Amino acid sequence: MANEREVTIYDIARELNISATTVSRGLQDHPTISKKTKKKIFELAEQLGYRSNHFARSLRNQKTNTFGIIVPRLNSHFMSSVIAGIENAANEHGFSLLIAQSSESSVKEASSVRTMFDSRVDGLLVSLAVDTTELNHFEHFFKKNIPVIFFDRVMPHENSVNILIDNRQAAYNATRHLIEQGCRRIMHITAPTLQNVYKDRLKGYKEALGEHKIKFREDYVVITNLSQEAGAEVAKSILKMKTLPDGVFVSNDSCAVGCMLALKEQGIRIPEDIAFAGFNNDPVTQVIEPHLTTINYSGYEMGQVAARHLINHVKDVSFVSSTNTIILRSELIVRASSLKKGRK
Amino acid sequence: MANEREVTIYDIARELNISATTVSRGLQDHPTISKKTKKKIFELAEQLGYRSNHFARSLRNQKTNTFGIIVPRLNSHFMSSVIAGIENAANEHGFSLLIAQSSESSVKEASSVRTMFDSRVDGLLVSLAVDTTELNHFEHFFKKNIPVIFFDRVMPHENSVNILIDNRQAAYNATRHLIEQGCRRIMHITAPTLQNVYKDRLKGYKEALGEHKIKFREDYVVITNLSQEAGAEVAKSILKMKTLPDGVFVSNDSCAVGCMLALKEQGIRIPEDIAFAGFNNDPVTQVIEPHLTTINYSGYEMGQVAARHLINHVKDVSFVSSTNTIILRSELIVRASSLKKGRK
DNA sequence: ATAAATAACACAATCGGTTGCAATTTTAGA
DNA sequence: TCTAAAATTGCAACCGATTGTGTTATTTAT
Structure with missing residues (x-):
């Protein structure tokens, strides 16, 4: 019943009589590692069921490849479409999604924002609660310059992008x-x-x-x-x-x-x-x-647009967009x- | 434009001329830290905008307080209700949710399972893709004894619980x-x-x-x-x-x-x-x-039941449930x- | 054959927080 | 005033992965 221990790069290193550094580099396909060594590393990793530890990597790299989503409620046709759109775009680029609902309460919204910050998401996608009147609870994000994108239910803010229809x-x-x-x-x-x-x-x-x-x-x-x-x-x-x-x-x-x-x-x-x-x-x-x-107007598309914008922002350090608002088509x-x- | 540096317990420790240990304990309201010190710590933490780093903590504690959810699609009334129910229960107990959709493809399902494993979620809630015929892609979870709960679209497995209707x-x-x-x-x-x-x-x-x-x-x-x-x-x-x-x-x-x-x-x-x-x-x-x-039959309720079951399993180490299947009411x-x- | 260049790998510090145990300070009792 | 007990706090290792820099083999050029 006892949980099996975590398999780490150290286990691989020990067994192969090489350093963890080499294992790490090998797994990343680093050019200075010989083909032979890489092959051995990959094979043993597979055999031991090794899987990279997202936390350890995030801690070291200071980025998590995760986006946070906060919506008023999850169970509405529109919102679930948006989320599906976000998931689609995010997944394509290897981003995971941390999702919370504010249940239309700005108090819960603020608490979710804190949780997301604690998880050090690389970006935040938000549709505001119906009773949210200011954005103070996003200060942590703004201060650290972590991108926040508001969609549909938005509020203007100099440090964030709004995506909505007219x-x-x-x-x-x-x-x-x-x-x-x-x-x-x-x-x-x-x-x-x-x-x-x-x-x-x-x-x-x-x-x-x-x-x-x-x-x-x-x-x-x-x-x-x-x-x-x-x-x-x-x-x-x-x-x-x-x-x-x-x-x-x-x-x-x-x-x-x-x-x-x-x-x-x-x-x-x-x-x-x-x-x-x-x-x-x-x-x-x-x-x-x-x-x-x-x-x-398509929630799915709105989600995709929002996610893609965020991805550009996060992936490209030099991406300095002066975009402030994106208006999607509606009919x-x-x-x-x-x-x-x-x-x- | 430069991101502000991360505020850590070390910053607080330095400024207060105490050790990081004390800060860590103080923030956790540990009994061996004096009231006076705790007060100083909390005040400075607030002032500096300190927020605990979820990754660092997860890495050390070997638990993430995060559940993974994989569903065939997010944008259906039933599924979004389930997710809302899960979110509701999880949130009450301080768990975050990592969500992915398999888009009814067992291949994408398997890939999501891997992602979830890499994120070291404390438990997994899954409704299977329509073309999933076996559970091999969950082996990592089973091996490490990380609870997996299947709901609605389930498949029997000795190491996991099924929640469904008759x-x-x-x-x-x-x-x-x-x-x-x-x-x-x-x-x-x-x-x-x-x-x-x-x-x-x-x-x-x-x-x-x-x-x-x-x-x-x-x-x-x-x-x-x-x-x-x-x-x-x-x-x-x-x-x-x-x-x-x-x-x-x-x-x-x-x-x-x-x-x-x-x-x-x-x-x-x-x-x-x-x-x-x-x-x-x-x-x-x-x-x-x-x-x-x-x-x-209520998706919201099914979500709540599933999440609560998972929480019990995770929170209580001694929780050894022989429960294999939970049948919910339908009419x-x-x-x-x-x-x-x-x-x- | 020898110096110089290149390839392949390892050391050790780092990310932020936690914790067993030791060390120090304070308080209490005699 | 002195000592034992209790209350506080700190040291240092650890979680797993990454990376700048250094080291050791192996080639290549001369």
């Missing part, structure tokens, strides 16, 4: 689309506007309204946690309104779906009575009936949920 | 339910039966048929990758059949949904023409119309997609 524009497009379909009483269901994503979407929403001389109504903006349940809740309050809205732009697909389902149950017709537009192009948008108009996908004027 | 029973229940609803020509859409999960589900399906004297038909079993697209593909071939099936039991919700959508588009009525049952209770089951009958949730005989 939320304002996307929201503007979605709202304008609803207006063009004849909607005039358009609600906006979203999350607390502390975060750029929601603030910008609200801005785009307002902008589209303004441009079409539709008066902005404070009571048409509903702040929720954007869960599917929250959507159902909002549906209830919508049903209590004297005059129903004729369009709803939701910051998130699953919340939109929750709302639609609840409304449909009460006989509201979509899009005839109320048109809907969501955000994210979650798979569920193509299952709900009518299919949900939404903003499409409005029009589906039946918003087509009041019949199919195109 | 797939046979669940499939039996689902199939029997379809039969009870009057189905006689029941198809089964699933994945390659190399893996326990699919093998057992097939077994349960057959068992239910047999018990009701329904002849098993080889051509009623369709092997796919269980994606939503695959579901749509199967729909096409179903439509070509001379006699349509009157029930379909799918090993996965999103595949079932893909199939249902495609069939509905061609005018097939569900459940009247064909009844459906899925597996996993993915959120999409409650969005599709009619809502999808399915097998419910059939009946929804409209299978109710041919009207609502209850």
Whole structure:
């Protein structure tokens, strides 16, 4: 039952009557080691089941080949896509991933940042918790000049790169689309506007309204946690309104779906009575009936882009990027949920 | 731009004119260090922004407080739920998570296992790739007696614990339910039966048929990758059949949904023409119309259970569990997609 | 045949933190 | 005031791998 002892380069060295230095160099295919010796080293290493100790190497080399990822939650379609994208790119270049979720709490976020720092990750990829309002908890990273990349839910900082979409524009497009379909009483269901994503979407929403001389109504903006349940809740309050809205732009697909389902149950017709537009192009948008108009942008791609940027930064010491922000493409996908004027 | 140097216990020791030993002990709240000294140490540590170096500590202590996770893919509702559950439990006990995806390839799985070993994780949580047929690539772990826990997609091994549901029973229940609803020509859409999960589900399906004297038909079993697209593909071939099936039991919700959508588009009525049952209770089951009958089991819980088991194993040296398999609860949730005989 | 160049390998310090044991200081008791 | 016991603290080795520099063989050139 006792654990077998760790196999080290010293074991190989002893058995081969050479120094650990030679073994180390041999395993790294160093040119000053003879072919014959290398062969012996590799063979014995294989035979003994030797595997390099990542910690020892990291300690000595002062780099870990590991990235840290902190996201609000792991179990959302978008976030897990991002992570899959990151994993894909990171793996290609031999980087491992240390992953934590903040559960939308800035306190837990800060604690995760500390853990990541303790693990001396070579870089950090972060999507901020909904209640994070400042970046003090990243100071350790900034001070040591360890790259931090924020994606999707970002916050500007001179020492870090932001990767996101143009939320304002996307929201503007979605709202304008609803207006063009004849909607005039358009609600906006979203999350607390502390975060750029929601603030910008609200801005785009307002902008589209303004441009079409539709008066902005404070009571048409509903702040929720954007869960599917929250959507159902909002549906209830919508049903209590004297005059129903004729369009709803939701910051998130699953919340939109929750709302639609609840409304449909009460006989509201979509899009005839109320048109809907969501955000994210979650798979569920193509299952709900009518299919949900939404903003499409690829989490997988965002993850890849973020990871690749980080890799460049880390691998190339001379990589001095003045890049501050990377805006990814996003597009409005029009589906039946918003087509009041019949199919195109 | 130059990175600031690492702050170590030696820096603290020097400045305080004490030894590194004392600093180390002080930071660990060791009883033999005086309160006064501890206070000074903590204060200076805070001031200098000292953070313990995880690698150095791991190297010395021969444990990393890190678990490795390898899953077929990260971006599925079930898997991301499991991971969220693992993260939750692990975080409570101060464990970090190193995560990799095998992308359903046993080759990449093996490579991830090596990486995890190199990182000297204290334990491994694995859900196997669809084409993994043996566990040789885990030998390093078994030899060193590092705990490996398999969940959901498992394979029996004397040195490891399996956490899963009773797939046979669940499939039996689902199939029997379809039969009870009057189905006689029941198809089964699933994945390659190399893996326990699919093998057992097939077994349960057959068992239910047999018990009701329904002849098993080889051509009623369709092997796919269980994606939503695959579901749509199967729909096409179903439509070509001379006699349509009157029930379909799918090993996965999103595949079932893909199939249902495609069939509905061609005018097939569900459940009247064909009844459906899925597996996993993915959120999409409650969005599709009619809502999808399915097998419910919590990925989040499975993750928590797996992580807790691993933590017990790792924390308590004397923990000698003879546990070999943990079966979690699962249940059939009946929804409209299978109710041919009207609502209850 | 001899000096000079090259190839192949080893020494020893280092990365940051931990710990058994020895050494020192403080406190208490007589 | 002196000594034994208790409380603090320090020394030095260790975890496993890496690397600048030095050393010893082996070639090559002259």
